[in-house]
Amino acid sequence: MDRLTPRGPPGHLPQGEASVCWRLTVRVLEARGLGWADMLSKADPYVVLQLPTVPGIKFKTKTVTNSSHPVWNETFSFLIQTLVKNVLELSIYDEDSVTEDDLCFKFLYDISEVPPGKLLRKTFSLRPQGQEELDVEFLMETTSDRPENLITNNVLVARELSCLDVCVENTKSTAMDSNQDNLELELVLKGSYEDTQRSTLGTASAFRFHYMAAQETELSGHLRSSKSNGWNSDNSAGHLTVPLRPSAMGKEMTIDVPATDAPGVRLQLKAEGCPKELAVRLGFDLCAEEKAFLSRRKQVVARALKKALQLDRDLQEDEVPIVGIMATGGGARAMTSLYGHLLALKKLGLLDCVTYFSGISGATWTMAQLYGDPEWSQTNLEGPIRHTREHLAKSKLEAFSPERLTSYRQELEWRAEQGLPTTFVDLWALVLESMLHSQVMDQKLSEQRAALERGQNPLPLYLSLNVKENNLETLDFKEWVEFSPYEVGFLKYGAFVPAELFGSEFFMGQLMKRLPESRICFLEGIWSNVFSLNLLDAWYDLTSSSEAWKQQIKDKIGHLGRKEDAPATSKASSWLEDLWLQPGTALAQAFKGFLTGRPLYQHTSNFLQGLQPHQDYCNQKNFSTWADSQLDSTPGQLTPQEPRLCLVDAAYFLNTSSPSMLRPGRRLDLILSLDYNLSSPFETLQQTEVYCRGRGLPFPGVEPSPQDQGQPKECYLFSDPTCPDAPVLLHFPLVNASFKDHSAPGVQRSPAELPAGQVDLTGATSPYTLFNMTYKEEDFDCLLQLSDYNIQNSQDAILQALRTVLKRQAPGDGLPGAQP
Known part of the structure; x- marks a missing residue:
């Protein structure tokens, strides 16, 4: 700064x-x-x-x-x-x-x-x-x-704030107190953080307003009878206006309130400067905590690389390549497959070679579960895998039981009482938590720092999009918002807040009101709210009457419950999903709008509020890299002018977490691209390449052959030797190529084992459709084993890619050799 x-x-x-x-x-x-x-x-x-x-x-x-x-x-x-x-x-x-x-x-x-x-x-x-x-x-x-003393990162400017303290005094006897109890004092300071404050005169003692020190404005006051029919009643009395000038800083003023009903009431005013330190970090570089983590993690990665590549000496810190996992979304399919991929990397001794771990949408369900254990990558993954398998196989009706519905309402009401905005996405978050865990998981994003204290795990990075609430489609205006255990912030504006302060209220970069940090399930609701469309559209219809909403849902559950004895021969893994989508049902009607529906967003306080665009913001490379909207040239319509953020699943635009991987300062050498799309295994990667090249971000060309497009293999390497800043990319499509014939890499299946290799990924009766949240245990096991196999079968390609990027890091002939 x-x-x-x-x-x-x-x-x-x-x-x-x-x-x-x-x-x-x-x-x-x-x-x-x-x-x-x-x-x-x-x-x-x-x-x-x-x-x-x-x-x-x-x-x-x-x-x-x-x-x-x-x-x-x-x-x-x-x-x-x-x-x-x-x-x-x-x-x-x-x-x-x-x-x-x-x-x-x-x-x-x-x-x-x-x-x-x-x-x-x-x-x-x-x-x-x-x-x-x-x-x-x-x-x-x-x-x-x-x-003015200003703070800027050349994109946003934080201007000086003043604090106006207003004390209410009564110089007359207390005989008027009974009258004052019926009078309400309203003070308005336009352009301030507080804008309007009200209090009964008998209880009002002090007010505080925060506003720009260089602002020419005025404090207006109204003394009104609380027994009148509203603030605009003709019975109002006691109007006052006090001009505020920058030159009045530090001076005390006394203003008499002109009210016959309350003689002797006066206001003591004094404006003073606010603390200069910001709670919002303005800067495009990595935060100090992440830099310290990188130093710790490189020691872990150096040991893992020495062992995996059989090097004959220890690596120096500047020789250690930065490797990242980049996982796409895909609902329960992504969650399950990601477990399989991580399990294989763990078996191969390569998980400790990874420094960054990014994901969006359904992949974040796995990430959030794992980082609840500070030692997750140093132990086996059997516990979280068993937990996920058990809960995916359960009926999801429990999530809609009367007891759960009551608990959802109680928690949403508590959040509202704390000052946290609530939307349907918050309801989806609670339903999702119930589906995946069957209990309240009292975890927070900032608590994931415990998993990074010794560099024992990769640094998790989650991604979302900020969009315009009403007047623009997601494709027309979107801004990347990155979440890490250290901080949350905008890549475009270079503005970040500590993770524990996300959701609190800010003005001009200063913390105004600290609110409780949300449990991580509410962040999962943001990161994966594309899956909430069908559920929440239905709930919108069902909750049209605040009094009858429970009974309507209970009736619907009762109808579904009568189908619980569905024939075991049903080919669908989730009969519940099929029943909900039967034509003619109320829920089916509600789901009809899914494909054409608007994104559902989560509201949260805007920590950029009040910050102003720098005179030369459009010409700053850090800004223009992520500027891909016509509104970026219209500063009055940018996010700092909005009172709140509208956050949606990043998959509404691109099913990729690449922006976090390509953020300046991280400069990854190797990216393991884990793709959970089924219909087109290269589409997301090709879209990412087009997007990155349009933004001036180094990214290798993605040009699979027509044969690979039609019959993709387990692993592909993409690189750009002419661009040393472009990372090497190892791409892992979710395919059943050789697994159908091999029970392990190099081990041919016997005729009796062949049925175990027939994993149906794309068929009409495939259990792995995007919105299926219920798997049979055998379906879960098949997908897990397939993903595990695909990584293990690509071991040689991964090791060769690691050698390639390690050679980049070691100048000249400094590459450590393999042990004989």
Whole structure:
């Protein structure tokens, strides 16, 4: 992070320096060619001016009635910080006394184009689309106010905050206390973190507001009778307005509240600076905790590589290659297959060669389960595999029992009481936890640090997407959000918070309100909420009546329960899933919208709130690497302006966790790509290559032959010798190639063993469909054994890839040789 101190004219601040604020004066002159509002009359236009970087301030001109050529000649001013990207929004509205005012036109103007000290006249036009024009004058002048101390990573800027303390005093006798108990004091400070605070006058003693120190705003107050019919009642009394200026910092003010019902009530005001240290880390480099982990993990990897490759000497730290596992999603199929892949790596002594372990969607179910044990990779995996096998084979009806429904509601109500937003995805998280574990798992993401203390396990990385809630599809706007036991943050903005603070409330990079850290099941609900669509759409229909929702679901369960004695000859592994999807049932109707349905998102407090875009943010390589939306050039619509995040499963865009693997600072040498797609074993990888090349990220070419496309093998190596920064990629499709004929690598199946190799991955009756959450035990075992075999059968390819990347790390002839 770079701290900035004063100097310099606007727009030319050297890095490491700070800036005073400047006075921007805007004069709205006139408009032409506005046309007719309807068939009978011309428009009644007015202009609204707003700068997102000056929160809480919105100016409005007078309305000129019945005019296509309105003249306003009105002047407004903003106090702006030129280190941030100031884009003025000029909106022309048509006033309507009956319906909501219509937005006619909106112009965006980058204030950095205004030369200091010179009057600039500009005409905004919609030509060639139309004849509408708007004339505006701009003037930028310096101020005498003290400079701001700013913190920036050249993409986001954290500005100074002030804390306004307001104490309520009563100088009269306590005889008025009974009257005061019926009065409510409302204080409003637009643009502040708190915005509005209310309290009964008899109990109100102090308020605190956090707002930008360089902000020109005002504190407004209202004293109203609590017995009136609402805050807008005509019985309100005691209105006051107190201008707040940056120059008033540290000065005390006393304001009498003008209320006849409460004589002697006054407010003591004092604004002081807030602590300068941020709770949000602004920076694109790895956090200190991850760097320390890397040093510890390299010692473990060095020993494992020496043994696996039979090296004749120990590896130095800078010779140790970085290897990562990159697992795709795929529901219970991904969860089961990932266990098999890890089991094989463990048997081969190669699991300790891995430094990073990333996954999305269903793969995160395995990861979250494993990291509940700080020693998971140092012990056998029989325990978690047995646990998963047992719970996948169970009927899922238990997850919808009246007792479970009650417990879900109680926990969601508790979360709401704590101030945590709740959505259907949180309900899905609890249902998922019940399905996978049959009990509450009291684990948190930050607690996974215990699995990293000695470098004994790879560092787990989980991925999600932040999207726009209403007006844009996921493909049009998405931002990668990375989760690790150390911190959670945005790759695009270079902004991270400690894992235990994710979900708490922030403003301008400072922690405002610490909320309880969510159990990891609620994060699994985020990481894998693509699977919640069918379940939660059904629940939406079933819970339309808050009083009857339990009974409706209980009735549905009762109907399903009558089918529990389904014939054992049923070919489907999960008869429950088939019954729910029978045509004509209520749930089938609810599921119909799945393929065309909108993403379900999880709401959480936005820890970027208040932070502002740097003047040159668009030209920063770290930002532009992950900028793939048209809105990235519109700072007023970027995520720091949103009050909350809307998080969805990363598989809504790409079924890959590659962004975490390719983040600058990690620079992986070898990636083990574990792909759990069935229909197209190279599609996700090819999509990832296209995406990475478009972002300027080094990635090898993925060009399988037509034969491999039709009959894929267990392992493929992709590399780019012309690009040393591109990782070597070992790709493992989920296929049944040689396993059907071999019980172990090199061991041919006997005729009696051949049926055990017939694992149905893609047939019409395959038990491994994406949304099947119930496996027969034999189906689980087959998929586990297949995945185990595919890795073991690729042992030579893995060892050769490790030798290749190790040779890259050792300069010249420094590669350790194999022992004779």
